[in-house]
Amino acid sequence: MAGLTLVLSAAVLLGWAVGSVTLTQLVPGLPAMVPLTASALMLTAGAELALGGRRAAARRMGVLMALTVALWSVLLLGTYVGDSPRWDALFQALGGRTSPQSASLLLLLGLALALRDARSRWGARAFQGMALGALVLSFSVLVAYSFQEPRFYWFAGRGGVGIALHTDVSLLLLSLGALLLRPEQGVVGAFLHAGAGGIMARRLLPALLVPLVGGVAAHQMLRHTRMEPHLVWSLLEVAQAAVLTWVVWRAATRLNALHAEQLRAEERTREDARAQRRLAEENARLYAEAEASSRAREDVLAIVSHDLKNPLSTVRMGTGLLTRRLDTLAGGAALQRQVDAIDRAAAHMQDLITRLLDAARMDAGHLLMLDRRSEAVEPLAQEALAMVEPQARDKGVRLERRLSQGLRASCDRPRILQVLANLLGNAVKFTPPGGTVTVSTTQDAGTVRVSVRDTGPGIPKAHQARLFQRHWQASDTAHQGSGLGLYIACGIVTAHGGRLWVDSDEGAGTTFTFTLPESPPDHPPLDTLEGEV
Structure with missing residues (x-):
């Protein structure tokens, strides 16, 4: 303008x-x-x-x-x-x-x-x-x-x-x-305005011109024709009424359409609310069923823990007694091998039951119970290496140590031994004869970093994101374990306030690394296991 x-x-x-x-x-x-x-x-x-x-x-x-x-x-x-x-x-x-x-x-x-x-x-x-x-x-x-x-x-x-x-x-x-x-x-x-009032105002705006146009037309008719004034004004009123009626009808039609659309929108909103309510009720029902299933599973595991662990303890006590007596009997060496096999099987079953109980607690969203103490890291790593040394020797895998002196961490010793034993056992298991497994410890900004590296075939990138999921195993290694080891190891490290991750390239070996705090945290960790993974 x-x-x-x-x-x-x-x-x-x-x-x-x-x-x-x-x-x-x-x-x-x-x-x-x-x-x-x-x-x-x-x-x-x-x-x-x-x-x-x-x-x-x-x-x-x-x-x-x-x-x-x-x-x-x-x-x-x-x-x-x-x-x-x-x-x-x-x-x-x-x-x-x-x-x-x-x-x-x-x-x-x-x-x-x-x-x-x-x-x-x-x-x-x-x-x-x-x-x-x-x-x-x-x-x-x-x-x-x-x-x-x-x-x-x-x-x-x-x-x-x-x-x-x-x-x-x-x-x-x-x-x-x-x-x-x-x-x-x-x-x-x-x-x-985009609302109904603005729409009505814009629709009625042409009506402002009706009196002006009609008045000018009547004025010109009176000046240039011989029509009677009352006839001119009567025609003007009729024309204005017709035009105003059309303008009002047009505005009313638009507002009625908007009102109908509003009613449809309100009905859709009510239907959405009903669907949300039904979904919430269904979710509540499924949640209650999941809670019931979780409680039933915990009850079953408690029964398993009690009813299986006690007999297994009795079996291991018996194998220990037989071992002592066979030492005094002639020809007892052959029977000793059978007794050792029974003891190893019972120990394996006890370890599996412990893992199942730990996994059940983690599935319920609880961090594992810890007994924290300030522990020297080097003896801890040496003890874990000693646990897997027979397995490495039998397979021809060399164990290397790169342990920093004087490092201490706030941790539950048996739990961290469990993590190290699992990582070392997996490294020995997947490293070919003649390969090397290396354990190293370093200090890093108030934490102790522990790494286990092997010279095995490596892990494909597509599998690395699923390593710490419960029961997950690659198809070519599904027969080599229960699939709970890394899942539980990650839960143990998370409960300590640390982190566990993997670095691997196919054909170039694998490195698992976890961190432990040097001193106890001021607050318990709030992150979930899923978030940490």
Whole structure:
């Protein structure tokens, strides 16, 4: 809108330069747009364009231009106070005097644009009020032109001074553009709102033109025809009623469609709520069943622990007694091998039961119980190496030690022995004859880092993310264990507040590393096993 005003004002200035009455006056006998008014309109349009931008410097320039327009308008209005021939001669030399109507509207627009960025409530309301006032006044002059009422657009105190038609149209466009600079507020905000009220306002907006168009049509009919006035006004009322009925029907149809869509949306929302409620009830039922299953499993495991461990302890006591007696019997060596096999089988079953109980506790979301003490790490690693040394010797795997001296960690010794024994046992198991298994310990920022590296075939990347899952085993190693060792080892390390991870490349060996705190943590670890893995 400001751009259109710039073009129109420039055309008027061009008309004055070439002496074109068509550009400056439009219609003979009506007021002309004088050069001063055209210049003020161009300055106002420039201010509006600058204030519509995002650059702070441009907006400050827009405010300065708007204040210049306001001050210029005040000076122009001041020339109408008193009667000075000098003013008449000066304005005659400049092409004419700006009318009081034009100066007043420019003053309102200049002040409104200067308050465009006002943050206070008062400033925002003043901006809206002055811009809306300029819009209403310019629209009133346009209506007067439509009815050919000269008292609105001519100034009675000065002959030949008035507001031109294209001046009024430009001011109307600038007023509307000023209101659109803050579309979220005031009347414009109500019309542009996305809600039902904004939709209704936009639908009913054409109804504002019905009285104006009808009045102009009736006025022209009375002037240029011999129709009776009562007939003209009767036809006008009928036409206005028909048009208004159509406008209202159109708005009502749209609002009814929106209401129907709202009802459908509310029904969908209720259906979603019912589905969510059913889902919550189903989840609650499944949770209760899972809790019951978990309790039943724990009960079964408790029974297994009691009913199997005790007989196995009796079996191992018996194998120990037989071992002592066979030492004194002739030919007892052959029987001793059988007794040793029975003892190993019973020990394996006891270890498996312990693992199952640990796994059940971890599945229930509980950290394993620990008896923490400050332990020297080197003897701990040496003891674990001694446990797997016979297995490594039988297979031809070399054990290497890279243990730092003097390291201590806060840990449960039997539990960490269990972790080390598991990692070392797996390393020996998967390292080919002639390979090497290396245990190393280092200190790292308040923790002790323990690593077990082998020279085996390595672990594929696709399998590494599942190593610490319960019962998971690669298809080619499924026969070599229960799949609980790494799962429980990770749970033990997590309970200590540490972390267990793996680094491996196919064909380049595997390294398992875990950390232990040097001192007991201030608070128990809150991370779940799944989060740690």
